[in-house]
Amino acid sequence: MELFAAMGQHDYEQVLFCQDKASGLKAIIAIHDTTLGPALGGTRMWTYATEEAAVTDALRLAKGMTYKNAVAGLNLGGGKTVIIGDPKKDKNEAMFRAFGRYIQGLNGRYITAEDVGTTEEDMDIIHQETDYVTGISATYGSSGNPSPATAFGVYQGMKAAAKAAFGSDSLSGRTVAVQGVGNVSFTLCKYLHEEGARLIVTDIHKEAVARAVEAYGAAAVNPDEIMKTDCDIYAPCALGGTINDETLPHLRAKVVAGAANNQLAEPRHGTALHEMGIVYAPDYVINAGGVINIADELNGYNKERAFKQIAKIYDSITRVLEISSLNGIPAYAAADQLAEERIALLRRSRSTFLQNGQHALSRR
Known part of the structure; x- marks a missing residue:
């Protein structure tokens, strides 16, 4: 697929491909829009027919999270992860810890949670490597399973x-x-x-x-x-x-x-x-x-x-x-x-603020 063309069509900010040979991790993190705040969206594990199908799903789901968070009134953007694999037989601790390290490397631009094929226990493992994960066990002061x-x-x-x-x-x-x-x-x-x-x-x-x-x-x-x-x-x-x-x-x-x-x-x-x-x-x-x-x-x-x-x-x-x-x-x-109007309003507000700040500096 023409990845940059697909990203540009719906204005995606970032797509990250993550692999860890030892654990079998093959993950795609898609960040659609962070206008309202850090991208929040779950991690899905599924047996995709092709890698292109996995990328397409990640992109669609990430955009959906942008709109979902916007209409819900949350100060969060949209992102999503898909992990290629069978959730019933391919999971292991090293896979989710490696994935957690990739999330940590994004330094808060993306926060994950559970989704189809992943569990609260999986989120706990990710939490060993990063704080940018939600839906972890209540023992950590979290909300647990969001279902x-x-x-x-x-x-x-x-x-x-x-x-x-x-x-x-x-x-x-x-x-x-x-x-x-x-x-x-x-x-x-x-x-x-x-x-x-x-x-x-x-x-x-x-x-x-x-x-x-x-x-x-x-x-x-x-x-x-x-x-x-x-x-x-x-x-x-x-x-x-x-x-x-x-x-x-x-x-x-x-x-x-x-x-x-x-x-x-x-x-x-x-x-x-x-x-x-x-x-x-x-x-x-x-x-x-x-x-x-x-x-x-x-x-x-x-x-x-x-x-x-x-x-x-x-x-x-x-x-x-x-x-x-x-x-x-x-x-x-x-x-x-509704979603697009909220995002556009904040973008205009930020743009006006920055322009006013630049004008103020130029007058000094």
């Missing part, structure tokens, strides 16, 4: 989206089809079950499905059937791109609201949702609970304060959908507009 926080935020955002679609934010009696039953969505299912929602679940891992069926009375379907089910809300909670040319014709939900990143295969699929009259809760707005939670660590973690802030995702989704409705634009575009 419950992400789930709570998705639940709040889903209620806001339901109100826009159905006139009420109550999920009692609503049928929610959950695609992927990992740590985040299992907790999300708990919130939905307690409110009286009917659950339909799927996952490539049968044990994950069985756990949701047993705990919450969920109905199980095969992965290729979840998009075709009759439901009120479709909750994509696995990997991204499930809203695409192939799946859109089969989508029967009135709301799309889930925890996955990059739910739209391409922006035009968000436009298609808008034209179909389907309420879409933009992914990086609704799933910001985890990053809001770990960002609170930077001020000395307080769970009550963090979850109070996470609850405001309800208001963020409401605002995005109001802008979408008033301006007649897709919800993803409304969310992008």
